Amino acid sequence: MSNMKEGPGTIEWRRREANGSSETLTPESGPIRRACLRACSFVNKAWELGADDPRKVVHCLKVGVALTIVSLFYYMRPLYDGVGGTSMWAIMTVVVIFEYTVGATICKCLNRATGTFLAGFLAVGVHWIASQSGERFGPIIVGVSVFILASAATFSRFIPVIKARFDYGAMIFILTFSLVSVSGYRVEKLFDMAYQRLSTIVIGVCICIIITTLVCPIWAGEELHRLIVRNMDKLANSLDCCVGQFFNDSEGTNHIDKEVEKKLGGYKCVLNSKAAEDSMAGFARWEPAHGCFTFNHPWKQYLKIGASMRGCAYCIEALSTCLISENQAPEFTKKHLSDLCSRVSATASSVIRELAINIETMRKSTKLDFLIGEMNTAVEELQNELKSLPALVIALQEPKPEPKDPENNQGEPILTTTPIPLVEVIPLATFASLLFEIGARVETIVDAVEELETMAEFKPAADDKPEQNQLNDATLPDQRRDEETLKVLDKV
């Protein structure tokens, strides 16, 4: 078995033997080798794509099956006599309509059906008027009507509401109207043709809908539901990582490993998923009840949740720039707020994770209010600590330090030797301010999710006791950091 390794600027081929050892293959220069490498990397990527989400492969097989079934209408002589030469419409319908999700397929089916019926109806009317007007005016009437209706239908595709729902239908309307009214001028058996065409389209549509809903169905609504849950987890991880990294830097570990970097960049997925959310919500509305979702599931509310998550992600983006900012806060001031900042981020991210669990299980959590309370307490404590910081600094700048508010300092020893220029606190203050803002934005997510809970009638959770295990786990590292901070402060 051969596999390819690509380092920075080097490409190496190895053949793995049966005994597990591997042998480096001598690279051949020239365009053939490069083409081979490219082809291999392409196949490799395609393979990874399939392995990553096997449902995509299943979808492809479904398309293959649907097309092969439709082809039977051509192969079998009895059917051939039934639907005649127009059975190409069945093939065309399957190719054009079969989409990845059930919602998208149904949406296209309905669009195609509505567009075809409306246009066919109008075209027959126009054809009748033209036939009454004699040979001279007939073509003019048909031509003018094609021009006007095609222009109008094309314009309608620019109107946002129609573009979002009926774009494909408008195209089919133009196509059918042109075909029927124009061919009506020659072909006398207009109704026969319309009947044949419709019957084959109905066959194609039925095959598509049966296969897409019954064989491993992929529901747009479920995909949207999962996307939101996945993005919430990414947002929470990103926040945790960002705050962790900001204070880890002070421990001299500037190196960010790939795992952390990937988690850190999770908010970018949230920022970039607007288009996907919009289209999935658009398709989900066409889907029948499935799984835990009713037909009237409030899919639009998911867009609101997504928007509120993006609001939070913008703040995390601003927060992440503090990591690479030139004006880094000095170590000591960082240490001073490290625990509280970490606690704010830990509580905020556990609120987000709890919301993700709520949505995933479609149950109201009893723990949520407790977690939000924890978050708000942490934010308040951080605010108070920030207030005490100047007092501390001013105390340091006086010859004999007197801690003015010993309770707020929570027993931490106060530095008496190094005066701190107050301006150096500013990066940290900015970081903390952004954390406050994130706290506020997490609450907008909470509001959006709670609206969803009401609209979709989420059931209360099975267990009513607030489990504190998760929170304890989240605060454990903070306690450890607390102790470390104290040690460092002792040394300074």
Place this chain on the structure above:
Amino acid sequence: MSNMKEGPGTIEWRRREANGSSETLTPESGPIRRACLRACSFVNKAWELGADDPRKVVHCLKVGVALTIVSLFYYMRPLYDGVGGTSMWAIMTVVVIFEYTVGATICKCLNRATGTFLAGFLAVGVHWIASQSGERFGPIIVGVSVFILASAATFSRFIPVIKARFDYGAMIFILTFSLVSVSGYRVEKLFDMAYQRLSTIVIGVCICIIITTLVCPIWAGEELHRLIVRNMDKLANSLDCCVGQFFNDSEGTNHIDKEVEKKLGGYKCVLNSKAAEDSMAGFARWEPAHGCFTFNHPWKQYLKIGASMRGCAYCIEALSTCLISENQAPEFTKKHLSDLCSRVSATASSVIRELAINIETMRKSTKLDFLIGEMNTAVEELQNELKSLPALVIALQEPKPEPKDPENNQGEPILTTTPIPLVEVIPLATFASLLFEIGARVETIVDAVEELETMAEFKPAADDKPEQNQLNDATLPDQRRDEETLKVLDKV
């Protein structure tokens, strides 16, 4: 003339008389009235859409003309005899291929041509093998090949590179392969059919391309170019407005009028235009040289510029939350930094506007370096001022104030009566920190635009003298604000 006014929850109809007076129409209740109102508002919106961008209307007329021309192939008897019943393919081609921009139309044409040829070639091959295999195995070979190729082509549409460029081509490949290989089983005149179909498709494609490129062409590249320029202006306005509004609030004008609100929200357009930029850059690559753009114009670089602008917009988003934040900085501290913050935003936005002019005129500006210098000086001054702030505050907290660094305070009178809690400076410090970050991000936009200048070989500007008029205009309000601030400080 009637017009409709909608307040919160109320809808009112007024009839304007010739003499200018207006009369309130009695509202009729019931579903008919509501339907009328809805229809009117729909027509109104559609009218606005057309009035807003008349090119959309022109596009619709172009589609109408193209379809009417194609219909001639059916009406005229000589042509009818020439291309026969397959002329429906010409109509279908026009309906499906005619897109808003030239690039999109050409992209679809090439996709359709490539997909059709490849699939036709393969299908004829499969048909030949099947015909050699006898009546028993022939259908099986055709069926299996349809299944395999349809599945593979469907899978290829999931691969990002193919999805971005050849999605439509892959669909046409499946369609043509199924149609040709399946119909080949019945229709013996396969080559005749292929010839007829191709000739009609070529007619449709030619009509589309001629009309789309010659009659009021809409180039995707030019649209992208304009979008970037427009977004830069919006970004600059948004930044100016945001900073202006932050300091205007201190003058007691909490009311934000609609004009300002619209400008303030300009950054949202930048945040939401990623999808549009991506698709336009994808289409622009297919377009021939037009206007000032060569065939190989570096359209990809526009995506980089767009990304760097979004980076800046994220910061403005964070900045705009300072406007609605609960923890507002007290008036005095705001006044203290008002001029410098305004100067940073004015210089940063004039850099962005200069970049917009550079791109719009496709010329290198000699003024740009000067403007960037100005911006950096303003940022540095703000940083220094921020450093002096704590000294000022500490001086205020001592019984007898002694200005420690009179040079930094630039002759401003120092308050001696009101001690300021230092924590209240933090919102302002956050605001200023975000402004520094915006300065840094504006420089990434500059870098991206300079790369574009090199790649697209922008010419140097005609006039070599740096014009200072624009900057003077930009700084004029600041000077005025300077004076106002001094007056207010005198009063305090």
